[in-house]
Amino acid sequence: MSDGTVAPPARKLFGTDGIRGRANEWPMTAGLAMRLGQAAGCRFSRAATHRCRAVIGKDTRLSNYMLEPALTAGLVGAGMDVMLVGPMPTPAVAMLTRSLRADLGVVLSASHNGFEDNGIKLFGPDGNKLSDAEEAEIERMMADLPKLASAARLGRVQRLEDAQGRYIEAAKMTFPRGLRLDGLRIVVDCAHGAAYKVAPLVLHELGATVIGVGIAPDGTNINLGCGSTVPEFLSRQVATHGADLGIALDGDADRVVLADERGEVVDGDQILALIADSWGAAGRLAGGGVVATVMSNLGLERHLAAQGRRLVRTRVGDRYVAEAMREGGFNVGGEQSGHMILADYGTTGDGLVAALQVLAALVEAGRPASEVTRRFTPLPQVLRNVRFGGASPIGRPELDQAIRAAEARLGGAGRLLIRKSGTEPVIRVMAEGEDETLVAAIADELAALIATLSPPAPEAE
Missing domain, CATH: 3.40.120.10 (Alpha-D-Glucose-1,6-Bisphosphate, subunit A, domain 3)
Structure with missing residues (x-):
């Protein structure tokens, strides 16, 4: 099965979480960062009647010494004032964007990747990540750059010295x-x-x-x-x-x-279940359940159902979770990988704030974490990643037939998900069910078929 969602507007630079790439290689270059700053600055200031402002935060990668000034130059050239907050968590930048009444928030980070990679994430004035349509519009503006600010309207740059203290208190x-x-x-x-x-x-x-x-x-x-x-x-x-x-x-x-x-280890699904149970018992859980992605374990869905709560699934990506939460009035959502969005406190995933909710439950229960955090028994879930070359094999008749046959073998006691990665030429195969041996066999068989349908190009020597 696919993730069952409508395809987003065509984008070449933006992926599931901003623009990503190898540092100092296209597209993660100083030139691209400046061009993006110019386009995003014009996009968010074109209809403003006030002096526009952007907040830029970053993680600790070496390449941020290159990307931060380039992005700043682009925003200043578009007429935006820029506030630099230094190394700060992504949720802190989202919070500061709203708190400072800024028009744009930017995070320079490749999240969990190594230092060789980097990325650029954009937030709107409401502290939410931009939609697919907004990102597609910015890409178009980068290709056909609008008129920049006059010399008298160039932006200014300052550093927000108390940014860390503001986030600490908010957390x-x-x-x-x-x-x-x-x-x-x-x-x-x-x-x-x-x-x-x-x-x-x-x-x-x-x-x-x-x-x-x-x-x-x-x-x-x-x-x-x-x-x-x-x-x-x-x-x-x-x-x-x-x-x-x-x-x-x-x-x-x-x-x-x-x-x-x-x-x-306690993964994101168990954390979601714990927070849903805790907030539900306190009458705080909004929307009648939780939002998660198609990757969340079926055990989580069954646990919530036993409590009279529902699980709404989205495509992979925490911003899709956030969008579904806003549309459905939910205040708890997240991903199995650990992105936890708690709408009562923020607009995007915040690992520290989520951990604090778990700690609150531990203190209130007075019992060890091993007892409090184990909310359900997960079903066996097997993941396989298959690199491919050329066109994606998804949609090929041979693969479709194999998927239907695999789903029939699982019956109603499992799930199967085949999807293309949003950041690299990889097909992700996920099989889940009550029979671990069967699940592993199905995942391996489908991965092997995908590898034969579209093998990756040989690496250059």
């Missing part, structure tokens, strides 16, 4: 007043990324004993052997330090993965 305000983290030992892995200062401070100020790891960025070590995509590192740290909970963020801190006191 602490999401933790229930009257509760403290006294007596809890918490490992927080900041992936040598954007939250390397703010996340340990928030936890410390709430009373926890904090063991910070991944808090020494050098420009090239972001996500290197640590962070939310390397949960085994977090598990080892929890065991080494005898911690009550481990929190792993990614490079821009918009996603989170946890480890309980035994070092066992």
